[in-house]
Amino acid sequence: MMTETNHTPRYPNRLSAGYIAASLSSKAGRFFRLTALLIVLLVISPAADAAAQSLTIYSGRSKALVEPLIKKFEAEHGIRMNVRYGGSTQLAVALLEEGRRTPADVFWAQDAGALGAVHRNGMFETLPSDLLSLLPEQLHNSEGTWIATSGRARVMAYSTSRVDTALLPGSIFGLADRQWRGRVGWAPSNGSFQSLLTSMRLQKGDDVILQWLRDMRGNNAQSYINNSAMLQALAAGEIDIALTNHYYLFRFRETDPGFPVEQTFFAHGDAGNLVNVAGIGMLKTAGNKDEALAFMKFLLEEEHQQWVTQEVYEYPVLEGMSTQSVDTPLRDIQELSPDLDLDDLSDLNRTLDLLRRAGLL
Numbered sequence: 028m029m030t031e032t033n034h035t036p037r038y039p040n041r042l043s044a045g046y047i048a049a050s051l052s053s054k055a056g057r058f059f060r061l062t063a064l065l066i067v068l069l070v071i072s073p074a075a076d077a078a079a080q081s082l083t084i085y086s087g088r089s090k091a092l093v094e095p096l097i098k099k100f101e102a103e104h105g106i107r108m109n110v111r112y113g114g115s116t117q118l119a120v121a122l123l124e125e126g127r128r129t130p131a132d133v134f135w136a137q138d139a140g141a142l143g144a145v146h147r148n149g150m151f152e153t154l155p156s157d158l159l160s161l162l163p164e165q166l167h168n169s170e171g172t173w174i175a176t177s178g179r180a181r182v183m184a185y186s187t188s189r190v191d192t193a194l195l196p197g198s199i200f201g202l203a204d205r206q207w208r209g210r211v212g213w214a215p216s217n218g219s220f221q222s223l224l225t226s227m228r229l230q231k232g233d234d235v236i237l238q239w240l241r242d243m244r245g246n247n248a249q250s251y252i253n254n255s256a257m258l259q260a261l262a263a264g265e266i267d268i269a270l271t272n273h274y275y276l277f278r279f280r281e282t283d284p285g286f287p288v289e290q291t292f293f294a295h296g297d298a299g300n301l302v303n304v305a306g307i308g309m310l311k312t313a314g315n316k317d318e319a320l321a322f323m324k325f326l327l328e329e330e331h332q333q334w335v336t337q338e339v340y341e342y343p344v345l346e347g348m349s350t351q352s353v354d355t356p357l358r359d360i361q362e363l364s365p366d367l368d369l370d371d372l373s374d375l376n377r378t379l380d381l382l383r384r385a386g387l388l
């Protein structure tokens with residue numbers, strides 16, 4: 028009885044000159060050997076290329092949002108894309124767990140905090156200066172290990188029919204006043220809200236923020252599962268003010284130009300303002316660094332930045348790009364925001380702890 032062997036066909040990666048000379052020495056077999064050699068070369072070259080030309084992305088940006096861009100890059104550059112989608116925080120945790128064994132080449136997150144967590148664990152490679160110099164300084168972290176791909180601002184959205192804009196508070200802390208009792212919506216489990224809280228904590232201290240959370244809860248702030256549900260509730264009259272991200276209103280206006288909501292920022296330098304970013308970093312352990320850098324450059328090309336603005340109403344990160352669809356240029360909004368090292372937004376655990384202590388999670 029024949030024993031089955033674990034037989035793996037092996038193809039030579041390189042054919043030595045000696046091997047080729049020997050193959051060709053027999054005149055009789057010359058034609059067939061040459062043909063066989065060509066076939067071997069044809070079979071192994073595409074395989075070798077495919078192995079080199081691939082890129083593994085961990086994407087905290089949703090598939091619906093970014094798949095068209097990823098497909099476009101794949102088609103234009105002939106680089107096979109492997110994408111793992113997930114929440115930005117969840118993927119950051121996965122990267123920290125996988126450590127040097129991670130298959131990821133790049134991490135594209137929709138929140139600076141998730142990028143900061145990976146950076147602070149020393150897992151990101153320093154990016155080349157020709158890539159960093161494409162962006163204003165505030166749009167990459169100070170050590171140059173990740174770059175922003177778009178901007179996302181916190182806003183106060185309000186009902187155009189039930190709110191007198193003259194009475195809107197200049198500070199987010201004003202929303203705990205009695206006149207707003209039961210009228211304010213927020214989304215305590217939402218990542219962007221939690222990043223805002225982290226930023227507020229870093230400026231005002233944990234005790235002040237814990238007290239504010241308790242005051243807001245005592246003032247009957249209404250919790251929503253996500254920003255879309257909250258904006259719908261705002262339009263329907265359940266609440267009069269919503270703490271949200273800037274782009275939701277623009278998305279609602281797409282299908283309903285008369286959507287009865289407007290939005291604004293808090294006063295200059297108020298802790299309620301925050302320009303967060305989506306961004307991308309390359310792992311030190313990446314096996315496909317050229318492809319990773321090509322993808323990052325692709326995302327910063329004007330055409331693809333335009334796509335971000337027009338499709339999802341986030342802010343383009345390139346200086347001087349038109350931002351008609353989002354009202355105010357990113358640079359002006361950044362001036363409203365308090366000074367902050369975006370890597371610091373990675374300090375999420377204490378924020379979650381405060382939310383739990385205030386009974387909000």
Ligand SMILES: [Fe+2]
Nearest residue numbers: 219254272275
């Ligand atoms: Fe969002």
